[in-house]
Amino acid sequence: MTVIGTPFGAVVTHFFHSRVTERTAAPALAEQLRRERIAAYGAFADAVVEYRQAFEVTHRTREAKDEAKGGAERGRCSEEADGAPAAAAAPSVR
Template identity: 50%
Template sequence: METAVIAVIGTLLGSMVTHVLQGRTSDRASEFSRAERLRQERISAYSAFAGALVDYRRGQNDRWYRARESPGTAAAEDSRIDSYRLRSGAHQALIRVQLVCDDAQALALAVSAFDVTNCMHEAVDEEDRSQRSELARETLSEFIGAAAPGVR
C-alpha cells in the first residue's frame, strides 16, 4: 500500500514539475515571439520613415529649384503641392516611428531629421539649399545609426 501511495505522490510531483516547466517554456516562447514581432515592426517603420524622408528631401530640393527657376508657373505650383504630399507621407512615417521606438535618442534624431528636411525650401541661395540638403541627409543617417542597434 505504501508503495502505491509513493507512486501516486511521485506521479503527481512529476506532473506538477512538468506543468511548471512547460509553462515557463511557453512564456519564454511567447516573449520571444512578441519581441520578434516588435523588431520586425521597427524595421518596417524605420525603413518606411527613411524612404519617405529621402523622397521628401528630393521634393523639397525640386520645390526650391522650381521656385527659383520659374516662379509663379504651373511647374513651380505642382512642385510645391508635391512637396506637401511628400511631407504628409513623411509625417505619417514619423508618427509610426514614434509609436514603436523606445530609444529617446533615436526618436529625437527622427524628429530632427523631419524638421531639417521640412525647412529646406526656405533656403536663401544655392549654397544654403545645398547645406540644408546635406544636413537633412546627415541627420537621417544619424537616426539610422541610432535606431539600427535596436533591430539587430
C-alpha cells in the same frame, strides 16, 4: 487489495507526473513567447524607421524638384491649395 492498489498507484503517479511536467513547461513556453514578442517589436521598429527614412528621402526629392522648377510654380501650387485661382481657371461642370 493489491489488484486495486496497483492501478490506483499508477493513476496517482501519472497525475503527479503530469503536474510536474506542466510546471516545468510553463516557464519555457512563457520565455519562448517573450522572445517572439521582442522579435516582433524589433521588426516593427525596424519597419517604422525604414518608412520614416523613405518618407524623408521622398520629401527631400520633392523639395529639390520644386526648387528646380522655380518660385513661380511653387507659388501657383500654394494658390491652388487655397482654392482661389484654381476655381477661377477651372471650368465648371454641370
